[in-house]
Amino acid sequence: MKDLAFKDHFSKGSEGYATYRPSYPLELIDKLAELCAAQNRVLDCGCGTGQLSVLLAERFDEVIATDASSAQIAKAKKKDNVIYRTALAEQSGLADESVGLITVAQAAHWLDLEKFYKEVTRIARPNGVLALITYGVLHVEGAVDALVQQFYYQTIAPYWPAERQHVENSYQSLPFPFAEIKVPTVNMQEFWNLDELIGYFNTWSAVKEANKVLGFNPVDQLRVVLLPEWGHPETKKKITWPLSIRAGKIKNQ
Numbered sequence: 001m002k003d004l005a006f007k008d009h010f011s012k013g014s015e016g017y018a019t020y021r022p023s024y025p026l027e028l029i030d031k032l033a034e035l036c037a038a039q040n041r042v043l044d045c046g047c048g049t050g051q052l053s054v055l056l057a058e059r060f061d062e063v064i065a066t067d068a069s070s071a072q073i074a075k076a077k078k079k080d081n082v083i084y085r086t087a088l089a090e091q092s093g094l095a096d097e098s099v100g101l102i103t104v105a106q107a108a109h110w111l112d113l114e115k116f117y118k119e120v121t122r123i124a125r126p127n128g129v130l131a132l133i134t135y136g137v138l139h140v141e142g143a144v145d146a147l148v149q150q151f152y153y154q155t156i157a158p159y160w161p162a163e164r165q166h167v168e169n170s171y172q173s174l175p176f177p178f179a180e181i182k183v184p185t186v187n188m189q190e191f192w193n194l195d196e197l198i199g200y201f202n203t204w205s206a207v208k209e210a211n212k213v214l215g216f217n218p219v220d221q222l223r224v225v226l227l228p229e230w231g232h233p234e235t236k237k238k239i240t241w242p243l244s245i246r247a248g249k250i251k252n253q
Helices: 014-020 026-034 051-056 070-074 113-123 144-155 164-168 194-201 205-214 218-230
Strands: 041-045 062-067 082-086 099-105 124-135 179-181 186-192 237-249
Touching (some): 014 194, 026 186, 041 051, 051 062, 051 099, 070 082, 099 113, 124 164, 194 218
Parallel strands (some): 041 062, 041 099, 062 082
Antiparallel strands (some): 179 237
16 A cells, blocks of 8 residues: 655654664553543554554453554554554544544644644544654663763754654643543663664654765764673663653543
8 A cells, every 4th residue: 555645754764663662561551441421432643563552452351553654553553452444543443433542652743733632632532632643762780871862852853843843742732622631650660772772763753864865874983882882692681661641531431
């Protein structure tokens, strides 16, 4: 299927995206389930390769997972009660009042929010909930972290799309016309070796843009700089991302 018209930063390299993006904690899934009166049907918009979708399927009877990129959908993780579709978040193709929870993980900043919120209002059941989920800048344990922060805030900073600012401020700058529900911040964690971390950096849209502009991949240079501080490259280090949920009741019964 041909990709739909959207800001596409991830179709190329979708296999790396599926392999190297961090996993969401089950604590997040439990918090999302607690927001809903019934755990029957959820829509996961901008699902990418299904990192969140398959976890939602542990708590919800049916997960409809959509992404505008057919390349991402093709690499998505399979699960019996997850139905993948290539669709814009702003045009879900679902029936009126058909889902109790709508999630958007690490993708809301790419959407046409005015159109998306109209679609959300149409397809949400009474007392339905919308959750915009984002994780911020990572931290690596030990002395390596200072080099990682320098890479993010200096080396690669000019190459991020403007929308990245919304991730950095936990989506607080996005318009959100719904009655907000306070959800505590949780952390995502992984234990990665050096090449797993490098693989993650290579999924960044800013890295792809820098590679295009500069003619070389700055992550290759970063690996050389990190190696003396890392020690043996197979050593696993704790990686942490602050995870934020902006949730709201879409419409009251």
